[in-house]
Amino acid sequence: MKKAARRWSLLALALVLLAAGLTGYVLWSGGDSGSKPYQDATRPVAERVADLLGRMTQADKLGQMTQAERASASASDITDFRLGSILSGGGSTPEPNTAQAWADMNDELQRGALATPLGIPILYGSDAVHGHNNVRGATVFPHNIGLGATRDPKLVQDIGRAVAEEVTGTGVDWTFAPCLCVARDDRWGRTYESFGETPDIPAAMTAIITGFQGDKLGGGPTSILATAKHYVGDGGTTGGDDQGNAELTEAQLREIHLPPFKAAVDRGVGSVMVSFSSWNGQKLHGQKYLVTDVLKGELGFTGFVVSDWNAVDQLDGQEGFTADEVATAINAGIDMVMVPEKWQEFLTTLKGEVDNGHVPMARIDDAVRRILTKKFELGLFEHPMTNRAYTDSVGSAEHRALARQAVRASQVLLKNDKGVLPLARGGKVFVAGKNADDLGNQSGGWTITWQGGSGPTTVGTTILDGIREVAGPDTTVTYARDGKGVDRSYRAAIAVVGEKPYAEYEGDRPDGLRLDDEDRQTIANLRAAGIPVIVVLVSGRPLEIASEVPGWNALLAAWLPGTEGAGVADILFGVGAPTGKTPMTWPGAKAHEPINPGDGQPALFPQGFGLGY
Ligand code: GLC
Numbered sequence: 107m108k109k110a111a112r113r114w115s116l117l118a119l120a121l122v123l124l125a126a127g128l129t130g131y132v133l134w135s136g137g138d139s140g141s142k143p144y145q146d147a148t149r150p151v152a153e154r155v156a157d158l159l160g161r162m163t164q165a166d167k168l169g170q171m172t173q174a175e176r177a178s179a180s181a182s183d184i185t186d187f188r189l190g191s192i193l194s195g196g197g198s199t200p201e202p203n204t205a206q207a208w209a210d211m212n213d214e215l216q217r218g219a220l221a222t223p224l225g226i227p228i229l230y231g232s233d234a235v236h237g238h239n240n241v242r243g244a245t246v247f248p249h250n251i252g253l254g255a256t257r258d259p260k261l262v263q264d265i266g267r268a269v270a271e272e273v274t275g276t277g278v279d280w281t282f283a284p285c286l287c288v289a290r291d292d293r294w295g296r297t298y299e300s301f302g303e304t305p306d307i308p309a310a311m312t313a314i315i316t317g318f319q320g321d322k323l324g325g326g327p328t329s330i331l332a333t334a335k336h337y338v339g340d341g342g343t344t345g346g347d348d349q350g351n352a353e354l355t356e357a358q359l360r361e362i363h364l365p366p367f368k369a370a371v372d373r374g375v376g377s378v379m380v381s382f383s384s385w386n387g388q389k390l391h392g393q394k395y396l397v398t399d400v401l402k403g404e405l406g407f408t409g410f411v412v413s414d415w416n417a418v419d420q421l422d423g424q425e426g427f428t429a430d431e432v433a434t435a436i437n438a439g440i441d442m443v444m445v446p447e448k449w450q451e452f453l454t455t456l457k458g459e460v461d462n463g464h465v466p467m468a469r470i471d472d473a474v475r476r477i478l479t480k481k482f483e484l485g486l487f488e489h490p491m492t493n494r495a496y497t498d499s500v501g502s503a504e505h506r507a508l509a510r511q512a513v514r515a516s517q518v519l520l521k522n523d524k525g526v527l528p529l530a531r532g533g534k535v536f537v538a539g540k541n542a543d544d545l546g547n548q549s550g551g552w553t554i555t556w557q558g559g560s561g562p563t564t565v566g567t568t569i570l571d572g573i574r575e576v577a578g579p580d581t582t583v584t585y586a587r588d589g590k591g592v593d594r595s596y597r598a599a600i601a602v603v604g605e606k607p608y609a610e611y612e613g614d615r616p617d618g619l620r621l622d623d624e625d626r627q628t629i630a631n632l633r634a635a636g637i638p639v640i641v642v643l644v645s646g647r648p649l650e651i652a653s654e655v656p657g658w659n660a661l662l663a664a665w666l667p668g669t670e671g672a673g674v675a676d677i678l679f680g681v682g683a684p685t686g687k688t689p690m691t692w693p694g695a696k697a698h699e700p701i702n703p704g705d706g707q708p709a710l711f712p713q714g715f716g717l718g719y
C-alpha cells in the first residue's frame with residue numbers, strides 16, 4: 107500500500123475508533139448530554155418510562171415506592187436509598203418557616219435525588235388543603251366545608267390555581283388534596299375537610315383538581331400533582347369515628363362515597379390516597395378489590411396510589427409494620443408507601459417480600475411505572491428545581507383578594523329576624539366572642555401546625571379587624587371577648603363564637619356538638635343588654651344550637667374562613683349579599699346525629715338552606 111494511502115487509512119481508522127469511543131462514553135456515562143431515551147423530552151412518556159424502568163436496579167425500584175418525612179431523611183439518604191418522595195407532615199417545616207426557606211430545602215433535597223446514577227427527581231408532598239397552609243404567610247382559604255357552601259366549582263378551581271402557584275414557589279410538587287370525603291356524621295373530626303354530606307357537592311368540587319394540575323398534568327409552570335383522598339368511605343364510619351369502620355353495603359358505598367373519586371379520576375387526578383378507615387371490618391389499605399379492581403380497573407385510574415401516614419402498620423392492629431402487612435398492602439395495589447420515620451426498615455422488609463416471591467416483581471414494576479409516569483408528565487425531569495418566579499406569590503395581595511371573595515361566597519345566613527342584617531355603618535356596634543379576634547381559631551386545623559392553634563399563628567385579617575375596616579371611621583366598634591360592658595347605647599352586638607382548631611381524630615365529638623360554656627355565657631351577657639344579637643359561628647361543622655337559636659336575632663355560619671376574615675364583615679355590613687347554602691344538614695338535637703337528607707329526621711336547617719338580603 108502507498109505511504110500516502112496508508113496514512114489516510116490510519117487517519118480514517120483513528121476517526122472511526124474515536125467516534126465509537128465517544129458514542130460508548132456518552133451512552134455509558136448516564137448521558138450527561140441527556141442522550142438516554144428517558145432523558146429525551148421529545149419522546150412519548152410511555153417510551154421514557156419503559157427505557158428508565160429497564161435501567162433500574164431492584165433498589166432503584168423499591169426506593170421509588172418509598173416516601174419518607176423530611177425530618178427523618180436527608181439529601182444523602184435520598185441519594186443512598188434512591189428515595190422516590192419526601193413529605194412534610196402537618197406542621198413539619200424548615201426553620202425559618204418562610205417560602206424562601208421551603209424552596210431552599212426542596213432544592214437541597216432534589217440535588218440528592220439528581221446525584222443518583224439515574225437522576226430520578228423526587229416528588230415533594232405537603233398538605234396544601236386550604237392554601238399552602240404549612241407555610242407561614244401563605245394565603246389560607248376557607249376549609250372545604252365553606253367552599254362547599256359556595257356551590258361554585260369555577261371559584262374553587264381558581265382557588266386551586268392560586269394555591270398551585272404558592273406551592274410551586276416553594277419547590278413543592280404535590281399536594282395531598284382535595285379531600286373528597288362525604289361526611290355523614292358531623293361528630294367526625296374531619297367534617298370540615300368535606301365539601302358536603304352528599305356526593306354531588308364533592309364530585310362538583312373536583313374542579314379544584316384542574317386548578318391544581320391544569321387541564322393536564324404538567325400543562326403549565328404551576329401544575330402540581332393533586333391527590334384524591336381518602337379512598338374510600340372515610341366519611342361514612344359509624345358514629346363519625348375517625349379511622350373507624352364504615353358499616354355499609356357495597357351499594358351504599360358505591361352510591362354515597364365512590365362518585366367523587368370517579369369524578370376525580372375522570373378529571374385526571376394523578377394520585378389517590380387510601381383511607382385509614384375500614385369497610386365492614388377490613389382496613390382499606392388491605393382492600394385489593396376496592397383499590398385494584400374498582401379504582402384501577404373499573405374506574406380506570408392510571409395514576410399512583412399512596413398510603414396514608416404509617417397506615418400499613420395498622421393492618422394487623424399491632425404496633426409496628428410486619429412483612430405480611432407490607433406484602434398485603436402492596437399486593438392490594440398501593441404503589442407508594444408513606445412511611446415517615448421507619449423507611450429503612452420498610453425498604454428492607456419490602457426487599458425481603460420481593461426476594462421470597464410474596465410480592466411479584468410485576469407488581470413492583472406496575473407501581474414504579476405509575477410513579478415514573480406522573481413524574482415525567484409533571485415535567486420533573488426537565489424542571490426538578492424550584493421555579494422561584496412564583497415564590498413571591500405566597501400570600502400575595504391577588505391571592506388574598508380571591509380568598510376574601512371565597513369567604514364572602516361561603517357565608518350562610520341561617521336567620522335574620524326583622525332584617526337586622528345587613529348592619530348600617532355609623533353609630534356603635536359591640537363585638538364579643540373568643541373567635542372574633544383570633545386568626546388561628548378562624549383558620550382551623552391544618553394551619554401552620556397539624557392541629558392548628560389559637561392566636562396570631564400566621565399573617566391575615568381577623569374578623570374583628572375586618573369589621574373595623576368595613577364598618578369604617580364613622581362606626582364605633584367596641585370589643586370585649588366576654589361581652590361585658592355592652593349596653594343599650596349600642597345598635598347591635600355581634601358574638602363571634604364556635605370551635606377552636608383541631609384536626610383528624612382530635613376533633614371527634616362523640617358526646618355531641620354543643621357550644622362551650624364560654625360562648626353561651628358571652629351570648630347571655632350580650633342578650634342581657636336587650637339589643638339585637640347577631641351570632642357568627644366559626645366552626646368546622648353544624649353545631650347543636652336548636653335550643654338557643656330562638657334567642658338570637660340573626661345567625662351567620664362562617665365555617666372556617668382562613669386568613670381573610672374581612673370577607674365575613676363584608677356580609678355583615680352588606681358589601682356583599684349572602685349567597686351560601688349549607689352543604690350539611692343542621693341537627694335538630696343531639697339525638698339526631700347523624701342527620702342527612704332523606705333520612706326522615708327533623709332538621710334545624712336542611713342541606714341547601716341559606717337566606718339572602
Ligand atoms: C394524615 C392524614 C392525611 C395527610 C397525611 C400526611 O394522617 O390522614 O390526610 O395527607 O397524614 O400529612
